[in-house]
Amino acid sequence: MIRTEGLTKRYTIGESTVQVLKGIDFSVQAGDMVALTGSSGSGKSTLMNILGCLDRPDSGRYLIENEDVSTLGNDQLAGIRNRKIGFVFQTFNLLPRMSALENVALPLMYAGHDNPRPMAESALARVGLQERMHHQPNQLSGGQRQRVAIARAIVTNPAIILADEPTGNLDSKTSVEIMDLFLQLNAEGRTIIIVTHEPDIAAYCKRQIRMMDGQIVEAAGRV
Numbered sequence: 001m002i003r004t005e006g007l008t009k010r011y012t013i014g015e016s017t018v019q020v021l022k023g024i025d026f027s028v029q030a031g032d033m034v035a036l037t038g039s040s041g042s043g044k045s046t047l048m049n050i051l052g053c054l055d056r057p058d059s060g061r062y063l064i065e066n067e068d069v070s071t072l073g074n075d076q077l078a079g080i081r082n083r084k085i086g087f088v089f090q091t092f093n094l095l096p097r098m099s100a101l102e103n104v105a106l107p108l109m110y111a112g113h114d115n116p117r118p119m120a121e122s123a124l125a126r127v128g129l130q131e132r133m134h135h136q137p138n139q140l141s142g143g144q145r146q147r148v149a150i151a152r153a154i155v156t157n158p159a160i161i162l163a164d165e166p167t168g169n170l171d172s173k174t175s176v177e178i179m180d181l182f183l184q185l186n187a188e189g190r191t192i193i194i195v196t197h198e199p200d201i202a203a204y205c206k207r208q209i210r211m212m213d214g215q216i217v218e219a220a221g222r223v
């Protein structure tokens with residue numbers, strides 16, 4: 001489903017350059033559920049942004065379903081992102097003045113859908129929030145906001161879901177509910193990668209990959 005070969009990325013601020021990714025090779029099979037762990041600053045978000053087609057590597061290759069996307073232009077990259085990937089963020093990233101329904105409908109609007117509402121409603125129903133679809137984010141709890149964000153991520157029916165510390169701002173009971181939801185989405189056949197630094201969250205996944213200082217240092221699997 002996903003394969004990277006020698007991905008590198010560095011950031012330059014003023015005089016100083018930081019090599020954030022130092023050659024990342026890994027692959028994820030369709031239907032897998034992978035935890036990406038590692039301490040703060042190890043490069044997890046940088047890698048996820050590249051996997052999510054939100055950013056590009058400096059060198060190396062990134063293949064989604066055998067298509068090399070590392071050299072695509074912005075528009076093509078946005079197209080891949082819209083069709084194949086749902087991204088979930090730690091801070092939910094919902095638009096504050098829009099209802100849950102409008103937030104979830106956005107990816108469909110970007111894709112030029114004629115009638116986004118029924119699909120947005122069914123995505124919200126899928127995460128158990130049909131009753132709250134006209135609420136704005138500030139009228140929802142943290143767990144409900146993350147459910148809206150997950151509905152937005154799945155509304156285009158992507159094969160891949162990427163989540164960067166999706167439970168980082170949630171209490172442990174709510175975190176369990178959100179992880180149960182990811183398990184269900186995985187059971188439906190979606191490929192999922194979740195960044196976390198919490199071992200009990202990582203334990204939900206079939207496989208764990210650990211990053212340290214811009215490199216993958218360890219991969220452990222249960223299956």
Ligand code: ADP
Pocket residue numbers: 011012013018020038039040041042043044045046047
């Ligand atoms: P993690 O998600 O594992 O905490 P990140 O990928 O966010 O790590 O960051 C890895 C390193 O890259 C850090 O040292 C961070 O300061 C640096 N970094 C991340 N994004 C940027 C950016 N846009 N500009 C400059 N430095 C960045």
Ligand code: MG
Pocket residue numbers: 044045046164
């Ligand atoms: Mg991060």
